[in-house]
């Protein structure tokens with residue numbers, strides 16, 4: 001343990017951010033990191049609890065108390081080795097993870113948690129700067145060939161692990177860029193793309209092969225791939241967006257959030273796109289859906305120069321503090337103000353979008369009603385939504401972005417050709433070793449568990465890699 005009673009002596013420090021008026025003029029990351037000596041004292045706040053709840057709160061079981069202690073003792077290199085032993089890409093999670101570990105930190109019972117996510121980012125960035133993250137090639141190659149379909153964090157983690165086990169890995173990606181939602185979903189202001197490229201370069205030197213602009217199921221069939229590789233892992237994500245089939249949905253100016261976010265990421269990367277341009281400039285923008293995707297649309301629309309941004313959410317605003325039925329060490333369901341929310345949007349909760357009103361061609365307004373949720377049904381546990389009478393109102397809408405979540409994997413040839421089974425949530429069904437109904441074809445990440453988090457995708461990639469390695473060594 002770093003410093004006995006360090007948690008009493010040192011306060012949690014938050015990273016600073018470039019001020020709003022300045023950061024909305026660009027798409028780059030804008031956090032101003034703590035100095036190493038400050039990070040070290042943040043590590044000193046860790047109590048090295050007998051049962052480290054933070055570690056079980058972290059989906060990849062990061063050895064959090066160990067690295068907190070190591071940085072307090074200025075052993076940054078050892079801390080990096082510990083961190084990389086459980087997490088292939090801490091430079092991604094250190095930027096975009098919502099940090100369930102911090103919700104589970106024992107300090108968080110009645111005082112601010114240890115600043116785990118920022119410590120993680122500091123350790124890995126320090127390691128990169130000091131030349132510690134270098135390519136390591138396996139000493140022996142098994143000769144077994146593995147194809148990974150999809151290059152998101154799950155596919156990348158699986159590729160990294162299996163390559164280290166000595167297998168020959170090829171990652172197929174339908175887009176022009178590697179990284180899945182890290183590259184084309186999450187905006188640059190949360191994760192700059194050179195951070196992904198830096199890691200991919202290392203993986204390429206380690207002899208992981210990447211093939212972009214190849215859609216499995218279209219350019220190459222799954223059975224062709226199966227005849228060439230010993231194992232296939234499907235890591236295609238959960239790309240099917242939830243639609244809002246209300247009156248007026250056909251008007252121009254109503255788009256899925258991902259179509260909007262992808263374009264901006266491509267624009268930032270100076271890459272070509274052929275679909276019609278979607279721009280928020282000088283528009284009244286309505287974003288339907290109050291989650292992460294909605295928040296990313298807010299920050300992007302503001303940077304594009306939107307006239308106004310309104311975020312609509314069906315469910316009520318979460319409380320400021322944990323409620324009694326959401327106890328520690330569970331993930332705390334509270335109203336989180338994202339950096340994008342700070343940048344100037346208005347938020348409306350408990351509202352139902354009822355109709356898009358247009359001028360015959362383009363969307364012009366949206367009709368909304370206020371709703372309330374009645375006590376849960378004792379049999380189903382579900383709360384019934386009731387519209388509040390005479391509560392309808394209309395708001396100006398020149399651009400509407402639908403960010404209401406995803407409904408599992410896209411329905412396409414990838415799964416239909418060999419009849420890969422999906423479950424009632426439209427995720428690929430697997431056994432407990434992540435193998436699909438077809439021998440030798442596995443699945444992981446959002447494609448298996450549904451839309452989730454980067455850290456869960458890394459966990460799934462690592463788990464499927466372990467299972468595939470066992471399968472190949474049977």
Ligand SMILES: Cc1cc2nc3c(=O)[nH]c(=O)nc-3n(C[C@H](O)[C@H](O)[C@H](O)COP(=O)(O)OP(=O)(O)OC[C@H]3O[C@@H](n4cnc5c(N)ncnc54)[C@H](O)[C@@H]3O)c2cc1C
Nearest residue numbers: 150152153154174180181216236237445446452453454457
């Ligand atoms: C807008 C947005 C913001 C998010 N922000 C956060 C965040 O801040 N923090 C966080 O933890 N999580 C966030 N998430 C969730 C997180 O990005 C995902 O859970 C994670 O990326 C899932 O990883 P994956 O590898 O399973 O799939 P994905 O990242 O979706 O990658 C799947 C890849 O497979 C490719 N593919 C699909 N089918 C084929 C095919 N047939 N052939 C070849 N390639 C194919 C796709 O093109 C894609 O590149 C966000 C999600 C969205 C949509």
Ligand code: SF4
Nearest residue numbers: 058062093097099101
């Ligand atoms: S990956 Fe996420 S949950 Fe795990 S230690 Fe890092 S911030 Fe916490």
